[in-house]
């Protein structure tokens with residue numbers, strides 16, 4: 507047991523949060539295993555429909571009576587430009603034919619439906635009395651924040667720069683995840699430009715800690731006790747670990763994804779906008795490398811995400827890592843295939859903070 511302001515607030519024994527990882531990785535089994543072992547399990551609900559979210563929350567509640575959280579993508583307006591979509595489809599058709607699929611998606615996302623689904627996800631969180639809710643890709647509106655706070659829900663924002671962390675604090679949220687450039691998965695920048703917001707975690711934690719008074723949670727490349735104790739030393743109150751939990755036995759990640767991380771070197775990750783239209787870090791493969799030359803022709807998130815869906819799906823079904831989004835942080839050589847219990851216990855022993 508380790509106590510500080512954030513462990514007390516989140517009702518956890520250790521200052522460790524399992525990163526929400528949308529796309530089927532943070533299954534109820536993973537989330538509950540984390541919460542049952544003294545850390546905070548988080549459902550990555552970004553791609554879940556409101557009904558799927560409700561079902562998963564209920565599954566987690568069956569498996570644990572401890573605190574857990576839900577993470578949502580805050581939607582923003584996006585453009586649907588026919589010529590841009592046609593151009594992207596033409597580029598993607600090469601990959602579709604390599605995978606022997608011919609489908610261009612018939613249904614494209616609509617901003618109206620995306621905003622509506624997000625509002626419904628918020629209602630599910632309120633109705634299901636989820637204790638903790640975190641956000642990425644932006645900040646929720648003042649109305650949503652006050653609705654959630656009225657019910658005593660603890661709110662966590664995501665920031666990649668000092669100015670974004672201050673925006674999270676100014677909205678009255680309780681804590682902020684600071685996402686260093688090492689982090690796996692999508693970048694959470696929402697005020698700062700992508701190219702300006704690639705700050706390493708060692709620089710980001712102390713600078714944000716000096717400028718906000720809410721709890722800082724460090725994310726990016728943290729895989730073991732060294733990362734946890736360094737983060738605490740730099741001013742963070744807890745860590746959020748993604749890649750380390752992704753390769754755990756209980757995670758719902760595809761076996762090919764887990765293997766790719768377990769076999770990767772430090773040099774093997776790259777930032778790409780080719781899968782979704784939003785920049786994200788993952789293990790490089792044929793798709794990310796060949797798509798690099800088109801990075802200024804890619805439609806906005808979530809349009810490109812929809813356009814590449816059949817490619818990612820077919821690649822996964824064929825156990826072919828070359829066209830899958832293999833999100834990973836920059837420390838893949840530290841990943842292990844162990845149970846959640848083993849990971850959490852190991853990190854705590856290594857950090858020597860079990861007091």
Ligand SMILES: Cc1cc2nc3c(=O)[nH]c(=O)nc-3n(C[C@H](O)[C@H](O)[C@H](O)COP(=O)(O)O)c2cc1C
Nearest residue numbers: 525527528550642689690691726727748749833835
């Ligand atoms: C596969 C994967 C999916 C992710 N999905 C989300 C998500 O849905 N919401 C979110 O806030 N962060 C997401 N992240 C980012 C994490 O919150 C965190 O910033 C990152 O995992 C930290 O870097 P690490 O993977 O090196 O630990 C994801 C990360 C990964 C690896």
